[in-house]
Amino acid sequence: MSSLTDLLCVAIVLYIIAMFGRFILSWFPVAHDSPVAAVSRVLFTITEPVLAPVRKLLPPVRLGMGSLDLSPLIVLFVLNYIVRGVLLGCS
Numbered sequence: 001m002s003s004l005t006d007l008l009c010v011a012i013v014l015y016i017i018a019m020f021g022r023f024i025l026s027w028f029p030v031a032h033d034s035p036v037a038a039v040s041r042v043l044f045t046i047t048e049p050v051l052a053p054v055r056k057l058l059p060p061v062r063l064g065m066g067s068l069d070l071s072p073l074i075v076l077f078v079l080n081y082i083v084r085g086v087l088l089g090c091s
Helices: 002-025 035-055 071-087
Strands: 061-063 066-068
Touching: 002 035, 002 071, 035 071
Parallel strands: none
Antiparallel strands: 061 066
16 A cells, blocks of 8 residues: 555656646747747646646636636645645655
8 A cells, every 4th residue: 555655646746746847837938849848738738637627616817917827726735735634655
């Protein structure tokens, strides 16, 4: 059981890193033909299936001319709760 918990912890930590990568890349314009665009597409493909349902429940908050998407924050909060509150074995 411990190895299954360890594997789950590693998977969640890698997913959290992917979420942060997507979050940081969203701040910068990326040319479609650059190597960074390929990384951005992979991160989008990995994270969007989890973010989209959360975004449906809580749409982006309007802030003047723009909006703030809170779905990554909520997903990271839930993943952190799972790692720290439920699994307890992650370090």
